[in-house]
Amino acid sequence: MTRNELRALWIAPSTYVAAVLFLIIMGALYLLALEETGPGHAPKMELPSTVFFKMFWLPVFFMVPMLTMRSIAEERRLGTLEALMTTPISAGSLVASKFTAAYLFYCMLWVLTLIFPILANMALGARGDPRLLDWPSLMGGLCFVAVSGSLFVAIGIFASSMTRTTLVAGMLSFSLLFIVILSGGLLTRLTFGDGIDLPFFAEALEYLKTFQHQEDFGRGIIDSRPFFFYFTNTLLLLGLTTLIVESKT
Amino acid sequence: MARFEDFREIRWIKLGNRLAQVALSLLLALGLNYLAAIHFTRTDLTREHQHSLSPETLAHLEEIMRAAQTEPITLYVTLPRETDNKEVAEVLKDIDPLLREFEFAGRKDGKKFITLENVDIFQQRTKAQELRERYHVTDTLTVMVVARGDRYRQISVKDLYEQKDGVPTAFLGERVIASALLDVAEQQNQKIYFLQGHGEMKPDDVNPMDGASAARNALQQRNFTVEALTLADKVPEDAAMLVIAGPQATYLPKEVEALRRYLEDRQGRILALIDPRTDHGLSQLLYEWGIYSDDRLIMEMIQGGVSADNLTILTFADHPITRALADYQFSVQLGPTRPARRDEGAPLDERLVVRDLMLSSPHSWAELDFRDSSKTAAQSFDPARDIQGPIPVAALAERSAGSQIGISLRGGRMLLVGSSGLIANRTFSVPGNQWLFLNMVNWMLDKNSRLNVPPKAIRTFSLPLAKDDLRRVGLYFVLLPAFVALTGVIVFWIRRR
Incomplete structure (x- = not known):
């Protein structure tokens, strides 16, 4: 089933369009990060790769909905979902295979971006800096993208199972991603009335701060909390999606 | 059993079943995350554990x-x-x-x-x-x-x-x-004694001219206990540091001996602020600690004349006590000031390290004849008798208690400032004065350096990029999406055939 999904992705023209767009945008972002370290700017404390991975949310917002919005909604719209469910394939394995294919593709795109620092180093030659290829920060950033990506893709699949319309699914997944990625940081900036302390609430928000997770990973610190947060919620969402798929057929 | 054969009933049961499943899985995820938030571990993967605490x-x-x-x-x-x-x-x-x-x-x-x-x-x-x-x-x-x-x-x-x-x-x-x-x-405050009995400044005196209540308040706010002390035979056991602030009379030999014992036997700390025109009786003790403070008055050329009552210090040594003042370009205001510097003629002692902390301006000099009643002699620079500025006005001596197996043990510390104006109420509101005084106290008591944690070097990243370089990198970057696009075209072409 997963192989089938991957094959479908491999031959679909939309996959290549998405990949090319993604790589162009990521290349531009990396170039921007490089330009910021050039003359005319104050010396930076962060490496270009660190800055680059800090921008993870930008491609997530458009890539994940594009990748996942069709997955289940399209099957429902065309009525192929019912046909699929009459075969011995269970709803769980259907959801799992949709998820795995999208997730692998998402990770593959990010792995491709590792070529940018290598290309930059090649292009600059002697004027480059060995720290452009600082593996701990590159691997840390990639590790975060892989761990958090599981949740983001699961959100996309979940949104896609909620509706028959791919556009609505895309919008829904965009909104959910927006909430998950930004709400933790934004809510802690709100002060709930002067002098009102909500320690438990603050702690819960602290737990959800995606950017803080990214920062820790980017510095090579592995904390068990984000791992747990992303994996349990991925499983939860996939479980819920399975329930929805079961109920709709 | 007949009930369950009714489709409507079964639908409701199924719905209830699903809702229960959703609720239970939400609860499970919440509970697991709650547990994970309390019991967690952090590992630093960097090779030198550069992000972990030492x-x-x-x-x-x-x-x-x-x-x-x-x-x-x-x-x-x-x-x-x-x-x-x-x-x-x-x-x-x-x-x-x-x-x-x-x-x-x-x-x-x-x-x-x-x-x-x-x-x-x-x-x-x-x-x-x-x-x-x-x-x-x-x-x-x-x-x-x-x-x-x-x-x-x-x-x-x-x-x-x-x-x-x-x-x-x-x-x-x-x-x-x-x-x-x-x-x-810490459970207990460290105690700082202000010595009394020779006309010194009093820590509870609110007099704007020569009271030291502002300095006392600043110390109390920083968890020190400040008390006045009339010196008997011995410095009390609980003294973390002594402050000798502007003595007017001479210390008796017995008292000097008590101070000497405190410094040498108990690795004591003394901060002395001594004004010109005083016969303080501490010269011998200062000599033993490699500090020289001759009875001169520092005069400074200012617009329209010469001043000795308000000395502004702008030059500081590169030392933990004074570094921040130099970096942030703060000034220190002193009253009438005498030189306080390293004694070049002091006996050689490899356990003793003495250094000057701050200097008067190049437009100043140390006047020897300041007691002279004739105005001209006191207010003009005489190359034969006076010393041309900049002149050190604070000196610091530190003696290690000895060296064993290559580790030098900390000993006593003595710091002399050539003016009590540093901590007088009237000048203590000057930010530079507060910083300097508190830095002195913190350093004397190892407040900031008692941990041997190495500072983290700040490493910055910048590339000497020219416009051409960026263009070249951009061209290289196009290769990747181009390659992917080409693969797509080939796959598409193969499928069509």
């Missing part, structure tokens, strides 16, 4: 947690998060990860001994007011307050960085925060 800091924190069973320590970060100020953003970037490490290390058995609290002083007015009243936060350079009950310590930007020519070169965060934590976790 073993020494961790050992001290362990001790704090063992002792501070009851009251947790709160770290209030007072820097505004919403800011366009680049410097503030850089400081936050440095301290935030560090504070997270401290918070993590300050947990034990699910209990938090160190809590972090961000206070936006512009938004949270009540909280800001509370900080001002309780912890006297008024300095705009204050970055955080470390507090436990009534004990607290402020940390300023200048404490956090080592600078060179106005550019930060190293981050001292871990050392400074760990010292502050140790400081507020």
Whole structure:
């Protein structure tokens, strides 16, 4: 089933369009990060790769909905979902295979971006800096993208199972991603009335701060909390999606 | 059984079943995440554990947690998060990860001994007011307050960085925060005695001219106990430091001997502020500690004449006590001042290190004939008798107690400032004076350096890029999407055929 999904992705023209767009945008972002370290700017404390991975949310917002919005909604719209469910394939394995294919593709795109620092180093030659290829920060950033990506893709699949319309699914997944990625940081900036302390609430928000997770990973610190947060919620969402798929057929 | 053959019934049962499944899985996820938030681990994968706290800091924190069973320590970060100020953003970037490490290390058995609290002083007015009243936060350079009950310590930007020519070169965060934590976790205050009996300044005197109540308040706010002391045969056992502030009369040999014993046998600390025109009787003791302070008055050329009553100091040595003043270009205001410098003629002693801390301006000189009643002699520079500036006005002597197996043990410390104006109420409101005095006290008592945590070098990244370079990198970057697009076209072409 997963192989089938991957094959479908491999031959679909939309996959290549998405990949090319993604790589162009990521290349531009990396170039921007490089330009910021050039003359005319104050010396930076962060490496270009660190800055680059800090921008993870930008491609997530458009890539994940594009990748996942069709997955289940399209099957429902065309009525192929019912046909699929009459075969011995269970709803769980259907959801799992949709998820795995999208997730692998998402990770593959990010792995491709590792070529940018290598290309930059090649292009600059002697004027480059060995720290452009600082593996701990590159691997840390990639590790975060892989761990958090599981949740983001699961959100996309979940949104896609909620509706028959791919556009609505895309919008829904965009909104959910927006909430998950930004709400933790934004809510802690709100002060709930002067002098009102909500320690438990603050702690819960602290737990959800995606950017803080990214920062820790980017510095090579592995904390068990984000791992747990992303994996349990991925499983939860996939479980819920399975329930929805079961109920709709 | 007949009921379940009705489709409508079964639909409701199924719906209920699903809702229960959803609710249960939500609860399960919530519960698991709650547990994970309490019991967690952090591992630093970098080769040199460059983001972890040093073993020494961790050992001290362990001790704090063992002792501070009851009251947790709160770290209030007072820097505004919403800011366009680049410097503030850089400081936050440095301290935030560090504070997270401290918070993590300050947990034990699910209990938090160190809590972090961000206070936006512009938004949270009540909280800001509370900080001002309780912890006297008024300095705009204050970055955080470390507090436990009534004990607290402020940390300023200048404490956090080592600078060179106005550019930060190293981050001292871990050392400074760990010292502050140790400081507020201590059960007892260190005692500083102001010696009395020779017309010295009194710590409880509010007189604007020669009272030292402002300096006493500043010390009390920093968890020191300040008391006056009339010297008998012996310096009390609980003395962490003695301050000799502007003596007018001579110290008796017996008293000098008590000071000598305190410095040498008990690795004592003495901060002496001695004005010109006094016969203090401490010259021999100063000589033994490699400091020379001849009875001259420093005169300074100012616009329209010569002044001796208000000396402005702008030149500081590169030493932990004075470095921040030089970096932030602060000035120190002194009253009538005498030279205080390294004694070149002192007997050789390899255990003793003496250095000058600050200098008067190049337009000053040390006048020998200042007692001369004729105005011209006192107010003009005589190359034969006077000394041309800049002249050292504070000197510091440190003696190691001995060296064993290559480790030098700390000994006594003696610091002489050539004017009591440094801590007089009238000048203590000058920021430079406060900084200098408190830095002196902190250094004398090893407040910031008692941890051997190495500073973190600040490494910056910049590339000497030209426009052509960027263009070339951009061209290389196009290769990747082009390759992917080409693969797509080939796949598409194969499928069509």
